Amino acid sequence: MKKFNPKDFEDKWRKKWADDEVYKTPKIKKGDDKFYSLYSYPYPSGAGLHVGHVEGMVANDIPARYNRMKGKKVMMPMGWDSFGLPAENYAIKTGVHPKENTDEAIKAFVEQINNIGISVDWDTEVGAHYENYYKWTQWIFIQLFNAGLAYKKKAPVNWCPKDQTVLANEQVESDGTCERCGTKVEQKDLSQWFFKITDFADRLVDDLDKVDWPDSTKAQQRDWIGRSIGAEILWKLNNPESKEDFTINTFTTRFDTIPGPTFLVVAPEYKCLDKIVTAENKDAVSKYIDSIKNKTDLDRQSAKEKTGVFTGSYAVNPFNNEEVPIYVADYVLANYGTGAVMGMPGHDQRDFDFAKKFDLPVKYTLQPKDEGFEFPKDKAFEGEGYQINSDEFDGLWWEEAKEKIMEKLIADKKAIKKVNYKLRDWLLSRQRYWGCPIPVIYDPEGNAHAVPEEDLPVLLPYNVDFSPTGESPLAKSEEFQKSAEEKYGKGWSREVDTMDTFVDSSWYFFRHVDAKNDEKIFDSEKVNAWLPTDLYMIGAEHIVLHLMYSRFFTKFFFDQGLIDFDEPFYKMRHMGLILGPDGRKMSKRWGNVINPNDEIEKYGADTLRMYEMFMGPLEDAKPWNDKAEKGVLRFLSKVWDNFEKVKESVRSEDQEREINKLIKYVGPAIDSLSFNTAVAKMMEFNNFLSKEKEINKSVFERFMLVLAPFALYITEELWAQMGNEFSIHNAKWPEFDEALTKESSVTIAIQINGKVRGTVDVDAGSNEDAVYNAAMGVENIAKYIETEPKKKIYIQDRILNVIV
RNA sequence: GCCGAAGUGGUGGAACUGGUAGACACGCCGGACUCAAAAUCCGGUGGAGGUUAUACUUCGUGAGGGUUCGAGUCCCUCCUUCGGUACCA
Numbered sequence: 086m087k088k089f090n091p092k093d094f095e096d097k098w099r100k101k102w103a104d105d106e107v108y109k110t111p112k113i114k115k116g117d118d119k120f121y122s123l124y125s126y127p128y129p130s131g132a133g134l135h136v137g138h139v140e141g142m143v144a145n146d147i148p149a150r151y152n153r154m155k156g157k158k159v160m161m162p163m164g165w166d167s168f169g170l171p172a173e174n175y176a177i178k179t180g181v182h183p184k185e186n187t188d189e190a191i192k193a194f195v196e197q198i199n200n201i202g203i204s205v206d207w208d209t210e211v212g213a214h215y216e217n218y219y220k221w222t223q224w225i226f227i228q229l230f231n232a233g234l235a236y237k238k239k240a241p242v243n244w245c246p247k248d249q250t251v252l253a254n255e256q257v258e259s260d261g262t263c264e265r266c267g268t269k270v271e272q273k274d275l276s277q278w279f280f281k282i283t284d285f286a287d288r289l290v291d292d293l294d295k296v297d298w299p300d301s302t303k304a305q306q307r308d309w310i311g312r313s314i315g316a317e318i319l320w321k322l323n324n325p326e327s328k329e330d331f332t333i334n335t336f337t338t339r340f341d342t343i344p345g346p347t348f349l350v351v352a353p354e355y356k357c358l359d360k361i362v363t364a365e366n367k368d369a370v371s372k373y374i375d376s377i378k379n380k381t382d383l384d385r386q387s388a389k390e391k392t393g394v395f396t397g398s399y400a401v402n403p404f405n406n407e408e409v410p411i412y413v414a415d416y417v418l419a420n421y422g423t424g425a426v427m428g429m430p431g432h433d434q435r436d437f438d439f440a441k442k443f444d445l446p447v448k449y450t451l452q453p454k455d456e457g458f459e460f461p462k463d464k465a466f467e468g469e470g471y472q473i474n475s476d477e478f479d480g481l482w483w484e485e486a487k488e489k490i491m492e493k494l495i496a497d498k499k500a501i502k503k504v505n506y507k508l509r510d511w512l513l514s515r516q517r518y519w520g521c522p523i524p525v526i527y528d529p530e531g532n533a534h535a536v537p538e539e540d541l542p543v544l545l546p547y548n549v550d551f552s553p554t555g556e557s558p559l560a561k562s563e564e565f566q567k568s569a570e571e572k573y574g575k576g577w578s579r580e581v582d583t584m585d586t587f588v589d590s591s592w593y594f595f596r597h598v599d600a601k602n603d604e605k606i607f608d609s610e611k612v613n614a615w616l617p618t619d620l621y622m623i624g625a626e627h628i629v630l631h632l633m634y635s636r637f638f639t640k641f642f643f644d645q646g647l648i649d650f651d652e653p654f655y656k657m658r659h660m661g662l663i664l665g666p667d668g669r670k671m672s673k674r675w676g677n678v679i680n681p682n683d684e685i686e687k688y689g690a691d692t693l694r695m696y697e698m699f700m701g702p703l704e705d706a707k708p709w710n711d712k713a714e715k716g717v718l719r720f721l722s723k724v725w726d727n728f729e730k731v732k733e734s735v736r737s738e739d740q741e742r743e744i745n746k747l748i749k750y751v752g753p754a755i756d757s758l759s760f761n762t763a764v765a766k767m768m769e770f771n772n773f774l775s776k777e778k779e780i781n782k783s784v785f786e787r788f789m790l791v792l793a794p795f796a797l798y799i800t801e802e803l804w805a806q807m808g809n810e811f812s813i814h815n816a817k818w819p820e821f822d823e824a825l826t827k828e829s830s831v832t833i834a835i836q837i838n839g840k841v842r843g844t845v846d847v848d849a850g851s852n853e854d855a856v857y858n859a860a861m862g863v864e865n866i867a868k869y870i871e872t873e874p875k876k877k878i879y880i881q882d883r884i885l886n887v888i889v
Numbered sequence: 890g891c892c893g894a895a896g897u898g899g900u901g902g903a904a905c906u907g908g909u910a911g912a913c914a915c916g917c918c919g920g921a922c923u924c925a926a927a928a929u930c931c932g933g934u935g936g937a938g939g940u941u942a943u944a945c946u947u948c949g950u951g952a953g954g955g956u957u958c959g960a961g962u963c964c965c966u967c968c969u970u971c972g973g974u975a976c977c978a
Contacts, residue, residue, distance in 0.1 A: 127978090134895065166978065241902065251976075254975085309974085385890095390890080492970085515976065544959095627973095628972080629892090629893095629973060629974080629975080633975095661895095701902055705895075707902085710915065713914060715915085716914050720914085761901095761902070762912090764914090766912095768913055768914075769913065839957090840958045843909095866943080878958055880908055883908055883909085888958055
């Protein structure tokens with residue numbers, strides 16, 4: 086037989102699978118046994134599909150194929166996150182229109198995906214920049230607008246004064262300068278559109294209990310929403326220059342520390358700052374605000390050294406009537422809580438740092454009852470303890486004190502119960518060209534109206550000057566603005582901002598199910614039958630934002646009665662980064678980029694697929710190793726060679742046992758996405774076959790079936806050569822017989838005092854005495870047992886630990 | 890700063906709910922084949938000690954401590970690296 090060469094048959098099968106529509110999505114109704122395998126739709130970069138995409142897609146494809154063989158109805162869609170910044174920047178640099186380079190990139194992606202053999206049904210294809218897609222993105226905006234969930238307000242953006250353009254965070258260097266021209270970036274307020282995701286905060290927290298996601302992901306979602314249940318404490322302002330009654334509210338959950346604040350801090354943007362700052366301190370405060378106004382929130386919170394300035398006023402602690410000074414400092418943010426916090430340096434590290442810097446006293450409200458306990462001199466005490474300095478609450482455990490103090494202050498009307506969230510509304514306006522136009526028109530008075538639904542889509546004009554000149558590119562399109570006056574009358578104008586691409590990506594998984602529908606966003610019955618998705622693979626970098634926004638849209642659709650479920654992704658898992666051979670992140674800069682096309686050319690698609698699955702756990706970051714990839718090619722060649730030994734008539738108990746063990750292992754391994762170990766087991770099995778003189782045909786057929794989801798081409802080829810019906814990918818997944826998987830004897834480790842001193846082979850299921858007697862027959866074990874053992878611990882078929 | 894994750898041979902990694910650490914693969918070493926090389930095949934391979942050899946001893950899962958008959962796995966403290974941090978997607 087010929088040597089294994091994937092080129093001999095790859096094209097043949099690829100064509101046949103397409104011609105015979107092997108992966109066509111079946112029709113289903115709600116309740117059918119289905120499997121919706123979703124890969125987070127890729128950004129179609131001009132660099133082509135990269136090996137990280139291959140990893141994720143194959144990780145989706147293997148379970149899709151496995152479930153197809155198990156008889157489930159399977160959908161494996163594909164789409165493009167085709168609006169976005171890189172295409173626009175590339176266009177600014179080269180003059181090639183974003184639509185052109187995007188469409189080009191998509192063509193290349195489709196071809197590559199087919200070459201890798203991902204079982205995509207292309208009838209499901211969607212793309213953010215397709216007119217029949219972004220029409221419905223706009224439709225969603227209008228529904229949110231009509232529901233009162235889209236609104237405008239001012240918000241800061243990164244602004245480059247030289248380039249006269251808004252910069253993405255990514256375009257700002259770490260020293261706060263513009264990546265293009267090196268000018269210091271400023272913060273500038275613009276009027277922008279927001280979605281009111283905060284209305285959904287509680288459901289976004291609570292419904293995490295409904296889904297099968299990694300706990301760490303849920304933890305990050307919860308933290309992002311940041312729900313904390315506490316109360317606002319009312320502090321009376323004492324401004325030595327004014328008698329005006331004014332109250333400053335601070336939010337806290339830690340009422341146990343209420344006796345301890347030694348200062349109050351308000352954010353530089355605090356709304357009533359002028360009531361707090363005295364004439365004497367006015368200059369210093371405005372100077373300070375000037376000095377920090379171009380810092381981002383992240384900069385402000387991660388600054389090593391605390392900064393701030395005294396306002397001249399004091400606040401009265403409602404718990405004990407103590408007066409504390411009020412400061413302005415940028416480590417307090419205006420958009421979280423009330424924009425004012427109480428400084429409790431004894432028990433909060435940031436407050437401690439601030440107190441040290443400004444020489445403010447440190448007071449403690451709790452301490453452990455340990456003998457000789459001393460508070461640390463150089464940091465806050467963030468441990469647990471019993472109340473001190475807290476009047477009638479002294480001696481209570483802090484958790485109890487927290488509740489009691491809060492109740493008392495609320496009863497005395499000195500605090501108001503309050504739930505706080507870190508989650509902020511979703512800013513979706515972008516002052517860019519390559520995105521979905523926001524479907525809003527302004528009347529001559531400047532009031533915003535939703536574009537009537539029958540006028541959708543608001544088309545993104547093609548001929549637009551998108552070079553940076555200080556306003557949104559669409560503002561410069563006469564064609565775009567003229568169409569508004571023509572349609573809606575003189576003085577009417579169009580919104581010129583486009584949408585954040587996260588809007589596009591927050592609903593594409595619905596559209597896959599009904600990608601060609603021109604009448605409505607989707608057919609609800611179809612969506613209710615296919616969703617939620619059964620497996621969603623996303624990169625670890627999407628854990629917070631993309632998932633949060635998609636869940637928000639899903640809940641909104643549910644509320645609108647469009648769908649009958651309110652979480653989009655039932656089971657979700659992450660894949661890790663694939664690093665370059667040098668262990669660094671792949672990048673043109675390092676010249677360490679691996680192109681999947683080259684790998685297919687060298688070794689074939691099966692090898693590429695299997696190698697990426699074999700590299701290591703899906704969720705880990707792992708470096709590329711060409712030699713190891715070659716090892717997978719070697720494995721497939723050996724499979725090919727073993728085929729020559731297949732004989733119909735041969736019977737072998739050992740082969741029967743090994744194939745049953747393999748089938749038993751691989752199925753659950755696919756379910757748990759443990760592909761690397763599944764591949765290892767198949768290699769072990771094949772090594773076993775290599776030692777056999779002849780191989781039973783049925784055993785080899787079952788091996789091909791188990792291998793089929795991983796290595797599509799070789800299995801289809803050998804399946805056909807054995808005279809089986811096309812296609813192996815629609816064949817039935819093999820069953821295993823538990824009884825046949827059992828080994829008759831087992832090796833048991835014998836420990837003396839917990840140290841392994843030898844092993845014994847006994848019949849499976851032997852009892853403790855039998856194992857002990859066998860162990861006493863081994864010299865190196867027996868020599869440690871001089872007297873009757875104190876104790877024996879026996880775990881059947883595994884270990885015997887003798888304590889002497 | 891805050892949230893999350895990961896650290897196991899020369900390398901990628903395996904180890905089920907605590908039960909023989911290093912499966913599988915790469916690399917390396919030795920051998921076969923070859924004029925030679927590549928490819929392929931066979932054998933070996935955590936470190937240290939020890940033996941003619943086989944035994945065997947001992948150390949070992951980022952560091953330090955703890956729980957347990959037994960810890961890569963559980964608990965505490967620390968270190969390093971990576972992801973996210975709201976306009977990259």
